[in-house]
Amino acid sequence: MVNENRSKVAVIGCGFFATNHILSWSNFKDVDLVGVCDLDEERAINASNISKGTPYFTDAELMLKEVRPDVVDIVTTAPSHYHLAKLAASLNISAIIQKPMAPSLKEATKIVDLAETTKTPMMVHENFRFQQPIRDLKNFITNDNIGQHLFCKISFRTSFDIYTNQPYLKEVDQLVLMDLGVHVLDTARFLFGEATSICCRTQKTRSDIAGEDMATMMLGFSEERTAIVECTYGSKQVPDLFPETLVSVEGTNGAITLGAGYQMFKRSGEKVETINAEPSVDDWCEKPWHVVQDSVKNTCRHWIDTVPQNLKPETSVDDNLKTLKLVEAAYQSAAKGGSLVTMDN
Numbered sequence: 001m002v003n004e005n006r007s008k009v010a011v012i013g014c015g016f017f018a019t020n021h022i023l024s025w026s027n028f029k030d031v032d033l034v035g036v037c038d039l040d041e042e043r044a045i046n047a048s049n050i051s052k053g054t055p056y057f058t059d060a061e062l063m064l065k066e067v068r069p070d071v072v073d074i075v076t077t078a079p080s081h082y083h084l085a086k087l088a089a090s091l092n093i094s095a096i097i098q099k100p101m102a103p104s105l106k107e108a109t110k111i112v113d114l115a116e117t118t119k120t121p122m123m124v125h126e127n128f129r130f131q132q133p134i135r136d137l138k139n140f141i142t143n144d145n146i147g148q149h150l151f152c153k154i155s156f157r158t159s160f161d162i163y164t165n166q167p168y169l170k171e172v173d174q175l176v177l178m179d180l181g182v183h184v185l186d187t188a189r190f191l192f193g194e195a196t197s198i199c200c201r202t203q204k205t206r207s208d209i210a211g212e213d214m215a216t217m218m219l220g221f222s223e224e225r226t227a228i229v230e231c232t233y234g235s236k237q238v239p240d241l242f243p244e245t246l247v248s249v250e251g252t253n254g255a256i257t258l259g260a261g262y263q264m265f266k267r268s269g270e271k272v273e274t275i276n277a278e279p280s281v282d283d284w285c286e287k288p289w290h291v292v293q294d295s296v297k298n299t300c301r302h303w304i305d306t307v308p309q310n311l312k313p314e315t316s317v318d319d320n321l322k323t324l325k326l327v328e329a330a331y332q333s334a335a336k337g338g339s340l341v342t343m344d345n
């Protein structure tokens, strides 16, 4: 869907990941990227250079007051999200906030309250559910192809060196569930709805990081549906499929698997099909990051196709709080060696 009205977008945070946002916004025909901002001037200038000279700033408040965007895209790390969302709300500007919404469930709740009390539309940039192969898989299971849903497995296992691009990840006490768990748990919610219980075990595979880098979870859903959800930055598997997410869903009448190399295997009754579900590689994208980059573009597009039309985005902050509640419950379970935690939905 293409809007007739143009949207004005500004970006705060021009670090490692923001390039994908800036290039996504710059390539939409109905969006004007009106400002980019980073405390680090060199990063702000670089962001301006890659987006055909978008005005750059080193002070977020100054930028928002000067360029008056319809929406500000906050691509800083979690500790600054609440403060920046509050700034946006105080200026009556909508906000998109990168995952994780906040460093804790408590602070995420403050963002949800802020959005509600100020009536400011706010969405979390939770992009995994916007990966095209995962959207395709969801369509297949919701169109009555596999019968009653029984079982789901979501797996993201790699030892890709994330710490070079994101050194701050070595310092956080809660690592893999907050950084990657949010993605895979949100994908589980997207595919199977709200979990009624969760158990989780975590492990640490190296000594130079503060947090855990391996998590294995089992989620229960109504009607005895079950999901195994796992994520790790410490898997020495070959081949290393970074940044692919493997997903399979089984039902009473069929199954679908998104496998390595984006091979998708579908079974509906006796009909079996294999397709290549690899996302396209836009001009500004490069393999193997294209699946992530494509999903960033789709997530930004989701905002443009919803909020300006007064529609609620799928990953509104109140929706995303449910993902963070699962993360918190997973940590509670892990602290007790993997005991069952019942979700209060």
Ligand code: NAD
Pocket: 012, 013, 014, 015, 016, 017, 018, 037, 038, 039, 040, 043, 058, 059, 060, 075, 076, 077, 078, 080, 084, 098, 099, 100, 125, 126, 127, 165, 166, 168, 179, 292
């Ligand atoms: P980064 O540290 O590389 O960049 C963050 C930038 O924000 C820094 O340049 C910093 O100077 C700037 N900044 C911080 N506070 C600011 C403020 N008040 N005003 C202006 N600039 C400010 O971090 P990153 O690795 O790019 O991560 C950013 C966010 O993106 C994190 O929340 C991370 O979890 C998320 N991320 C998401 C994905 C994904 O697939 N969705 C992938 C990687 C990172």
Ligand code: 89V
Pocket: 162, 179, 180, 183, 243, 292
């Ligand atoms: O950091 C992240 O959010 C992840 C990735 C696996 C790409 O690093 O998306």
